[in-house]
Amino acid sequence: xxxxxxxxxxxxxxxxxxxxxxxxxKRALIAFIPTRPAPKMPLLFDLEQRDxxxxxxxxSIGSYSKxxxxxxMSSGTRIANRAYSHPLGRLDLEYGRSGGRMAGWFYDNKRxxxxxxxxxxxxxxxxxxxxxxxVAYSGVIGYEQVEAVVAADRAGTLQRVSIGTIGTFATRxxxxxxxxxxxxxxxxxxxxxxxxxxxxVARRPADELIYVVRxxxxxxxxxxxTGILGxxxxxxxxxxxxxxxxxxxxxxxxxxxxxxxxxxxxxKKIEGRVIDSRKxxxxxxxxxxxxxxxxxxxxxxPAIRTFALSFLGLLLVGWFARRREGLHWALRVGFLGxxxxxxxxxxxxxxxxxxxxxxxxxxxxxxxxxxVVDRLVRWPLAPAVPAAIVFGAHAIxxxxxxxxxxxxxxxxxxxxxxxxxxxxxxxEILLSMEVLLGLGAALELxxxxxxxxGFAIGCLVAAxxxxxxxxxxxxxxxxxxxxGAAAAVLASLGRRPGRRAIVVACLVPVLGILALIGLxxxxxxGAHLTRTVxxxxxxxxxxxxxxxRSVISWRGLSDTWVLVICLIGLAAFVLGVRNRARVFAPxxxxxxxxxxxxxxxxxxxxxxxxNDSGPVIFALGxxxxxxxxxxxxxxxxxxxxxxxxxxAAAAPAAAAAP
Numbered sequence: 001x002x003x004x005x006x007x008x009x010x011x012x013x014x015x016x017x018x019x020x021x022x023x024x025x026k027r028a029l030i031a032f033i034p035t036r037p038a039p040k041m042p043l044l045f046d047l048e049q050r051d052x053x054x055x056x057x058x059x060s061i062g063s064y065s066k067x068x069x070x071x072x073m074s075s076g077t078r079i080a081n082r083a084y085s086h087p088l089g090r091l092d093l094e095y096g097r098s099g100g101r102m103a104g105w106f107y108d109n110k111r112x113x114x115x116x117x118x119x120x121x122x123x124x125x126x127x128x129x130x131x132x133x134x135v136a137y138s139g140v141i142g143y144e145q146v147e148a149v150v151a152a153d154r155a156g157t158l159q160r161v162s163i164g165t166i167g168t169f170a171t172r173x174x175x176x177x178x179x180x181x182x183x184x185x186x187x188x189x190x191x192x193x194x195x196x197x198x199x200x201v202a203r204r205p206a207d208e209l210i211y212v213v214r215x216x217x218x219x220x221x222x223x224x225x226t227g228i229l230g231x232x233x234x235x236x237x238x239x240x241x242x243x244x245x246x247x248x249x250x251x252x253x254x255x256x257x258x259x260x261x262x263x264x265x266x267x268k269k270i271e272g273r274v275i276d277s278r279k280x281x282x283x284x285x286x287x288x289x290x291x292x293x294x295x296x297x298x299x300x301x302p303a304i305r306t307f308a309l310s311f312l313g314l315l316l317v318g319w320f321a322r323r324r325e326g327l328h329w330a331l332r333v334g335f336l337g338x339x340x341x342x343x344x345x346x347x348x349x350x351x352x353x354x355x356x357x358x359x360x361x362x363x364x365x366x367x368x369x370x371x372v373v374d375r376l377v378r379w380p381l382a383p384a385v386p387a388a389i390v391f392g393a394h395a396i397x398x399x400x401x402x403x404x405x406x407x408x409x410x411x412x413x414x415x416x417x418x419x420x421x422x423x424x425x426x427x428e429i430l431l432s433m434e435v436l437l438g439l440g441a442a443l444e445l446x447x448x449x450x451x452x453x454g455f456a457i458g459c460l461v462a463a464x465x466x467x468x469x470x471x472x473x474x475x476x477x478x479x480x481x482x483x484g485a486a487a488a489v490l491a492s493l494g495r496r497p498g499r500r501a502i503v504v505a506c507l508v509p510v511l512g513i514l515a516l517i518g519l520x521x522x523x524x525x526g527a528h529l530t531r532t533v534x535x536x537x538x539x540x541x542x543x544x545x546x547x548x549r550s551v552i553s554w555r556g557l558s559d560t561w562v563l564v565i566c567l568i569g570l571a572a573f574v575l576g577v578r579n580r581a582r583v584f585a586p587x588x589x590x591x592x593x594x595x596x597x598x599x600x601x602x603x604x605x606x607x608x609x610x611n612d613s614g615p616v617i618f619a620l621g622x623x624x625x626x627x628x629x630x631x632x633x634x635x636x637x638x639x640x641x642x643x644x645x646x647x648a649a650a651a652p653a654a655a656a657a658p
Contacts, residue, residue, distance in 0.1 A: 026209070027177050027180075027205070028258050028262070029173070029177060029210045030184045032186045032187060033197065033212060034188075034193065035193070035215075041287050044225035044286065045283050047225065047226075047283075051229065052227030052235075053233040054226065054283055055225075055286060056224060056225060057226040057249055057250065058248060058250045058415070059224055060081065061080045061416070063081045064221030067091055067146055070216065071088075071108060073255065074150050075119050075120050075124070075269075078250075078251070078252050078271075079117040084114075089107040091105070093161070095158070099160060100148070100158040101157045108121060109154075123255075123270065124259075125153045127255075127270075135159050135182045136159060136160035136162065137161050138185040139162070140163070140164070147185075147216075148184065151182075151184035159180075170199040170200055173200060182258065187215075208230060209228070209229070209230035209233075211226075211258065212229075213251075213254075223290055226238060228277070232277065236280075238276075240272075240273050241273040241274075242271075244420060245421065247280070247285075252270070252272035253272040254272065255272055293415040296407065296413050297416065306362070307363040310363040310364055311334045314334060327634070331631060332630075333371045334367070334370070334631075335370070335627040335628055336369070336631070337368075337369065338370075339437075339438075340365075340386045340390065341362060341366045342394070342408075342427065343389060344362050344369070346390075346397065346408050346410075348362065348409070349405070358409070380441055380587070380590055381441050383438050383440075383628075384439075384442035387434040387438020387441070387442075388438060391431055395471070402421045405421075411424060421473065422473035423473070425476060425611055425616060426613070428466065429607055429617045429621050430620065431466065432477065433603065433624045433628075436600050436603060437593075439459070440595055440596020441592075441593055443455070443593075443595075448494060452493055455492060455596075459484070459488070462481060463478050476607065479606065479607060479610035480610065483610075484603030485599060488595045488596055488599030488602075492591060492592060559615070562616060569619065569621075569623075573601065583633075584629075597625075600621065600625055603621065604617070604621025604624075605618070
């Protein structure tokens with residue numbers, strides 16, 4: 001009897017081990033479906049028809065690589081590719097009868113650990129395994145298995161690998177889902193992949209989570225159609241706090257979403273946010289909104305080139321029409337037109353015109369508005385008009401969630417992956433110059449003793465809008481505008497500043513950042529700096545940010561045109577400061593506007609040093625300062641004269657002068 005009982009026990013144990021896992025247990029499938037590139041994004045509509053919650057995924061930051069995308073998904077965070085000191089290595093799946101490993105993992109892991117940031121490839125699978133979850137990979141023989149990286153742990157190993165033919169793919173993957181908690185799968189291409197998806201979904205338990213994303217294609221970066229089916233996901237549009245844009249999520253949001261589904265605490269080093277779904281239109285509406293993001297970067301250079309050529313044409317017309325007076329007019333209109341450009345870009349983002357119409361509107365439309373303002377408003381008050389309107393329009397759009405700013409040619413370029421909402425680095429320096437030069441022009445109407453207070457109050461309000469996590473969410477903008485505000489206040493005091501004033505001015509950007517952190521904590525803005533310093537790795541995380549921004553900034557000089565403009569700008573600033581009395585002689589009796597010019601100079605230099613796009617910020621700041629200098633030199637018609645002393649008081653003063 002004892003032998004019989006032993007045999008029965010062993011048999012039952014074997015049957016339990018071979019039996020499928022509990023069908024009610026949670027399971028997650030991470031599916032990569034390769035599809036042909038198409039402008040209409042057919043996979044997005046295929047997922048909508050299958051009742052998935054749908055949207056698009058941003059694959060990477062900056063330069064795109066499909067290997068970098070899956071490495072970022074495996075770590076749950078990402079940094080700009082320019083921050084890495086070594087190029088990306090090759091990754092190949094080596095597998096046996098059960099498990100496998102990623103060849104090349106050691107090199108890429110070492111590359112990530114040496115980068116200025118908390119990037120740990122394999123953290124996603126490692127976190128699942130530590131929580132007692134099992135992970136498997138399913139693929140199709142004859143194809144590159146780079147997507148297997150998502151199933152690899154910190155050592156680059158995979159618990160279970162199943163590679164077979166297209167015909168057996170759906171059966172093999174469904175069998176893995178019955179036995180493993182998480183399955184990462186690289187599907188067959190196009191229609192065969194969708195057919196396999198349908199077969200897997202047909203046997204799906206109600207609480208199973210299926211995450212589908214278009215497999216990262218070779219070539220240039222694209223927004224990838226994505227869908228999720230499972231608890232809380234059915235027929236709506238995807239949303240993530242990472243992007244704050246309905247219909248757009250990031251590749252690094254997947255690990256946080258899957259871990260949240262299992263109820264596993266999300267490690268601090270995973271920066272992706274949990275995806276949810278919202279009711280907001282249909283797949284066509286999502287495609288149209290995101291199609292605008294595809295044209296932003298491609299239209300920037302033609303718009304800048306056309307504006308420059310239009311301005312040169314305006315100078316020629318002015319010279320041939322009225323010689324020196326016409327040239328002065330063109331210089332004034334050029335500066336005012338440059339101030340109008342971000343506002344016109346916001347307008348074209350709202351109406352989404354064709355390429356030709358948008359480029360012409362930004363160039364000719366901005367200059368036309370500049371000519372109107374120059375005609376109606378006296379020198380040097382005119383810059384206050386476009387500055388107030390442009391900054392006010394951006395503030396309103398930020399309060400709405402920045403839908404137009406994100407689609408603007410002057411905006412943060414969400415397709416690039418570095419910033420999806422709020423104010424980007426290019427717009428940061430443009431708006432800071434609008435504030436400083438616009439305030440300088442407007443404060444010409446105020447008594448001189450009020451000018452320092454006017455700069456301080458105006459820049460404080462603008463910095464709160466630019467830096468608040470609920471609005472601009474731009475930490476670098478607080479540094480840039482804070483430095484400019486400090487310089488403008490010192491320059492408007494009317495006397496040589498003392499040591500205390502200089503020390504306080506130097507502390508203004510630091511105090512601005514501390515105030516920004518406090519504002520975010522009170523309002524729950526959730527800015528990146530606050531999450532890193534207060535809720536993340538503390539001072540160490542802050543130092544990583546500083547290092548990463550410095551590395552990325554210096555590598556921005558690899559752009560030849562940016563390098564040339566920066567070198568010319570540096571030489572021009574030195575010459576301008578040395579000859580400031582002669583160059584800015586028209587502002588001798590207009591100290592408020594001159595203080596705004598000093599503020600613009602400080603914002604350009606210190607803003608470039610405090611941002612990860614330093615060369616670009618310096619180049620844009622220099623160009624605006626160059627236009628502003630032209631406006632100062634062109635101040636002829638309608639000039640605001642200084643208040644003259646009464647004649648009765650002027651005579652005794654003249655007699656006493658000798």
